[in-house]
Amino acid sequence: MSRFVRDMEVIFWEEPIEIGPKETSYLKVREAEGVANLRIVVPHLPEGMPEDAREATLKRLLDAHLSTIKGRLVSWYYTPMMLPFSRHIEADAVVFDAMDELSKFKFAPTKLLDLEQELIDKADVVFTGGSSLFEAKKDRHRSVHCFPSSVDRTHFAKARAQMFDPADQEDLSRPRLGFYGVVDERFDIELLDRVAAMRPNWSFVMVGPVVKISEDELPRRHNICYLGGKTYEQLPAYLSGWDVALMPFAMNESTQFISPTKTPEYLAGGKPVVSTPIKDVVRHYGHLQGVQIASTPEEFVAGCEKALELSRNPESGWLAEADLMLSATSWDTTQARMAGLIAEVLGEPAATRSSALLVAAE
Template sequence: MLTNAGVPVESEAEHSAPDPARPTLFCFSHLRWDFVFQRPQHLMSRFAREMSVIFWEEPIEIDRRETAYLKVRQADDFPNVRIATPHLPQGQNEARREDALRRLLDAHAASCSRPIVAWYYTPMMLPFSRHLDASTVVYDCMDELSKFRFAPEQLLDLEQELIGRADLVFTGGASLYEAKKNRHPSVHCFPSSVDRDHFAKARRELSQPADQAELKHPRLGFYGVIDERFDIDLLRQAADMRPNWSFVMVGPVVKIGEDELPRAANIHYLGGKTYEQLPAYLSGWDVALMPFAMNESTQFISPTKTPEYLAGGKPVVSTPVRDVVRTYGHLQGVHIASDADGFVRCCEKALEQSREGGDWLAEADLILSATSWATTQARMSGLIAEVLGERASQTASALLVAAE
């Protein structure tokens, strides 16, 4: 147990002096690093090549008799990403929790190199971090969190404050961009991208995972978080209409009860898998699915899995999510349906494409060639560098005036 400024810090990361040539990026995230490898992980792992990244997670509760502490560990395979997880005694009121989080943050930030970039995925972490001496504040709005189940009442007010403090606002899709573009002078649309090489592995015959290998074809699969955005009724109806199809659901179940999930002999829930495992599962499917419910929680989503499925060489069947329709709906390999009958008919067309091939995949590849996480991160980095350059110029001017 280490102690810095009187605050306990438990660290599993290798200790080294801060590199003064590398800025520090504090990423405040409501999604844990090890939950699902998606936008935050793609971007932070790439920013770590030029900055020291601190990935600040939601607190974990400990016994009320224990003292608050910060556990810091190095992310597997990413040496410049450190995951900071606060541990707070249970039963504290909000004011005490925020005070404890503020002290833990201050103690950790004291040893970090400057300048600091504060990057937010959630406005809910603003109360304990708004005082941080950040040279640049970024709000990367990847979801409209206020529309999600169990959203805190104060979220919208805190988001407005965060937008007011931010130097840059990024959005995870076109619909979010339209919703935010008039609320800040520097809003930039960065839709979900894809690591093409990683998912292109699925175009080869890969060794099948044990829990999928015995499932009969045709296999129609989904991977991702199964939550209130997932249309469980659509899955139930489709499985009932086509009992000879195997519906493969890969991913953790969150915010909905296991008893709410449809159960049938041809629906298979395989649980969460790592990012590295996904191509193997995808390679064994005939069609990739996106059965999202059309409700408030999906109004602004831009699913990362759309380009991932296509990169893996699978035709896609989706409900009419707005950003999917406008970006990919014109492609031969992407089929859109709003009800169970239409969804099943689209799956039949996609199965035919999967068997017979055609030019649909070449068309998809042309679209995918224009996007990558590396390009997205590089463009974001350029915008941050502009802000940091302006701050440095302002500081130098102020010092010059003070010296006169």
């Protein structure tokens, strides 16, 4: 979205935050830090509102905010759950950007599948965040396009230099094997526990919030460290202090269609990767020396041993091989292709500054 602002105003509409039950609903609007022309809008709603009142209030807040927008409007949905209060909007183009198969996630709303079909029917164009998702949705719409995860190489390449270790990581012993991302039902807790038990002299660094699972479920060992959520800007510093990057995803319904952005980010940071056999990871990166694929705890440990050897020998060619592949990956290219498809829907050669992009994110 930081690239779309070059051509149009972007309004990033986030999921509501609950406030006191007797407080009045309102919108908190702020400009994105360091990105001109990108506005972040967060509804604040009283807790305990019935669903129909909640949707009516969101609709009213949305209409009031959009009344200030002039020119053409593009609605961009990351989730069908934003549709109930926004389906009435008469946008000049509607984009459904399917980043995950949300219906497979834990606690997915029962109405999600029906809303997704409604959104697909409403959309002018559908984007998918990986090959597996593309295959699942390509026959459900006339214009479906695959956009596998890209990477900001300059940002993550900072990890290749010797950066100052964050305070909560600097005292951890080596070797360090790390993961960043949401720790939820997609994360293989048992695998982490088994691998940490098999290699008690390794430090396992988990960076990210724990969501939809209880922290009591997490394995607790002296060599597993949970550092909590960090900002995007902080990630290279943590990555710089690792020897190997991990993707211990569970092989279940929730990971059937994922295409982790972490893979190219870890490689851009100069770290070899060990992953469970996620379909899109195997398909796009499994041939690289710097990416080890492992199904069992024993295989995962063996993969980590190989990755540790690679991390000590970047001159062996694995990093150059990864860089060659990453050279064809760019968010600028991805955004340009997406913008071209939207321009076709709008019937104009390119989006103009008088256009606005409403992004519904959750």
